[in-house]
């Protein structure tokens with residue numbers, strides 16, 4: 001007797017999916033140790049210029065692209081920059097926007113909310129980190145006749161991929177920062193992206209500077225972020 005490894009549902013091939021199962025004890029241990037590992041992740045603003053192998057970055061990007069997405073449209077493009085000329089162009093343009101933001105665009109309340117993070121308009125990490133990843137969301141696509149069609153839940157999908165990207169970066173023992181210079185249109189220009197792509201997030205990736213100091217943040221407790229209905 002042969003066991004079926006696929007079947008057709010409404011004409012579409014479905015393959016057998018084998019969920020990896022763990023015992024309750026293993027589940028508790030794995031989820032606890034993964035939490036402990038994720039809980040030491042921190043956004044880092046000072047990077048070393050120590051090189052990171054391209055293969056690591058490729059694996060990280062492939063991991064991010066395993067994220068679920070609306071209608072499985074995978075509405076993302078990752079631009080990965082190590083070219084020093086492009087990095088310095090990006091830094092200059094980002095700092096111009098940040099200067100305007102810090103001096104004129106952000107409210108007093110916002111600036112006060114950021115004080116404890118020690119951020120300012122200077123973004124040297126954009127040149128120092130060996131890699132920059134710019135995540136673009138693909139608002140729409142062109143079909144073979146050049147007609148536009150929309151993607152679905154684009155922000156949700158790309159947000160999920162970005163979360164998985166950050167997780168994969170941390171898993172590799174590397175540091176990153178979710179940087180959102182605003183507005184980010186300059187990234188489309190510098191990277192020569194097509195009109196269906198919009199910049200979503202800019203992440204420097206590399207080794208943290210040694211030593212590096214980060215704000216003494218506290219995470220909300222489980223009972224502050226959740227409510228169980230049993």
Ligand code: IYR
Nearest residue numbers: 098114119120179180181182
């Ligand atoms: N984009 C600016 C300001 C900034 C805004 C928030 I909200 C942050 O959590 C951190 C920074 C900057 O990168 O400095």
